[in-house]
Amino acid sequence: MASPSSPSRRLAGSLILRPGAEGSLIPGLPDDVAAVILCLLTFPDQSRLRATSRAWRLLLSAATLLPLRRSLRLPSRHLVCLFPTDPSLASPILLDPAAPTAWWPLPPIPCSPQLYGLANFAAIAVGSHLYVLGGSHFDAQSYPLGHPLPSAAAYRLDLALSRHRWERLPDMHIPRGSFACAAAPGGGVVVAGGGSRHPTLPSSGSRTSSTEWYDAATRTWNMATAMPRERAGCVGFVAHGAGGVGEDEFWVMGGYDRYTTVGGVAPNDLYCRDAMALGLWSGKWREIGDMWVEGERRRLGPVAAISAEDGKVTDVFMLDGDDIFRYDFASNGWSKEATLRRKIPETELCGFVSLNGELHVLKSAKLPAETLHPRRQLKKRLALEFQVYNPLARKWRVFTTYPPVSVPIDFRTAALCTVEL
Secondary structure, eight states, rough: OOOOSSHHHHHHHHHTTTOOSSSOOTTTTHHHHHHHHHHTOOHHHHHHTTOOOHHHHTTTSHHHHHHHHHHTOOOOEEEEEOOOOOTTSSSEEEEEESSSTOEEEEEOOOOOEEEEEEEOOOOEEEEEEEEEEOOOEETTTSSSSSSEEEEEOOOETTTTTSSOEEEEOOOSSSSOSEEEEEETOOOOOOOOOOOOOOTBTTTTBOOOOOEEEEEEETEEEEEEOOOOSSSOOOEEEEEESSGGGGEEEEEEEEEEEEEEETTTTTEEEEEOOOOEEEETTOOOOEEEEESSSSOOOOSOOOOEEETTTSSHHHHEEEEEEEEEEETTTTTTEEEEEEEEEESTTTOOOOOOEEEETTEEEEEEEEOOOOOOOOSOOOOEEEEEEEEEEEETTEEEEEEOOOOOSOOOOOTTEEEEEEEEE
């Protein structure tokens, strides 16, 4: 049991003394013990239990819960946020890996009556704030109909609040979808590149080289130095002092910068083998060079970056087929790290994200549902398979969860990000 001077007792005691929070947290238990129990619950359970009483709502609020977790020296809580499809139609859902069966739906972003089919948007978390930026969609009032357009819209949701509600932010200066995006030092967001291509019409689309960053303090978008050339379908992350450079840099990898036609009809994308980095203090781009030789691979696969406790990126990994590769900043090359425990068919796409220092590979599947009647035919249930790799221990683990979705998750249009609370 905690001592009378323990942090949990002090926080719980001050909570009970607040007006409107009379009574014990859990009848029959000391308040310091009850506070620790509630603090250790999963995020979905805490979100549901906030409505139990005023005392629980105060304890499970960010203002009380986060200092209590720090005082107990508990690690940061990492969540997976999955956007199964257009976030204006389908709710994003959160998963706490501590409880793989507990999914928590978030409200959909505000929808427009004439805009539909949003895809290739960026989902990124900065602290407790979840951002949905840009994308490519269709406009029922535009001409010609069925022609995808890039979006400049920006939305934000604060997961630390008791009531989750999307907030419309100022639009980006340049509409863009399928672009590089990363959390910038100071709580902002930096974006670069992108275009208007849509998964349902992958044969055409515009591209841009523009770069801008969002200042959360002033709530404004600011233009930065554009990339040396146009690029879309790229990925981005912020590296600290990579390659011997003494400043934070926004790295942009992969994507395509132009395309040719096969027989004058079918488009053929020309994928980028190089990377480039923007100095966040100098404001200058430097070209990194090709990361592989021609013929080694066709394009850059999904990328996930692992960060240390201070937020600095320590390792960058890529999923290429059934293999995971590690990026070497010094040699500007990729080396094989591991092979998936369960192979993924070439016709299927999967999600790839880092969480708690581990790499998660997500694949949609259909598994037989349990039944109490042995003679009844088993029905298929939509599932999500996680293959988790720990780079330090070099070990794999696999688990399956059942997200609250009605159709299989298509990772051509689905989006993933991680949230650290």
